[in-house]
Amino acid sequence: MEGQKFKVSIKVISDVICPWCFIGKRRLEQAIARHSDQYEFEVKWLPFILQPALPREGVDLRTHHRKQMGARADAMLDDLKSVGKEVGINFVGDGTINNTVDAHRLLAYADRLGKQAAVIEGLFVAHFEQGKNIGSLDVLAAIAKDAGLDEEQVRTYLKTEEDLEWVITIDLFWKEQQTEGLPFFVFNDKISFAGGQAPEVFGQVFNALKQQAHAESS
Secondary structure (H helix, E strand, O other): OOOOEEEEEEEEEEEEOOOHHHHHHHHHHHHHHHHHOOOOEEEEEEOOOOOOOOOOEEHHHHHHHHHHHHOOOHHHHHHHHHHHHOOOOOOOOOOOOOOOHHHHHHHHHHOOOOOHHHHHHHHHHHHHHHOOOOOOOOHHHHHHHHOOOOHHHHHHHHOOOOOOHHHHHHHHHHHHHHOOOOEEEEEEEEEEEEEOHHHHHHHHHHHHHHHHHHHHOO
């Protein structure tokens, strides 16, 4: 129909302790804002667990990074802070790093209630800008409340194992696909790429999808 916006469905495979996933989110948001007059967007966040061996209570973030990256850890944090500033993220580089299974379960719960966008934002901000423990029931419940969910219902949900099998299954699926890196974006199940690409790259994908759809219908 003339004047109807072209629909773009975006799956984002990510982990909430992945800094480039937060950067990728901001760049995706910039691209969506630039193209919202032409396209209708639906974004769904899917789980990928980067550090399954980490405990829910977490470990010290700086210590963990230094164990993994050695002398490069501080320089990499400085680089992240610089890139973060470009998209409005203030990476503090402190706090804990946690097992994210429950955070992904909360995202699945929020998705069913139309609150996933608010929850993923809350998780990223809590971990990267506030240094909070996003493996904590109290922190997750507070994020859910701020997103407009019922705090007590979320607490009850998180104390169960509901959606645990689903999170693990989706995580394993994307690992078996040998996903190139995080974040990993899938557009209309036709085009995909990895990394926190520039907004212009997203725009090129949106246009390519539209052109492909027009070619197929003509």
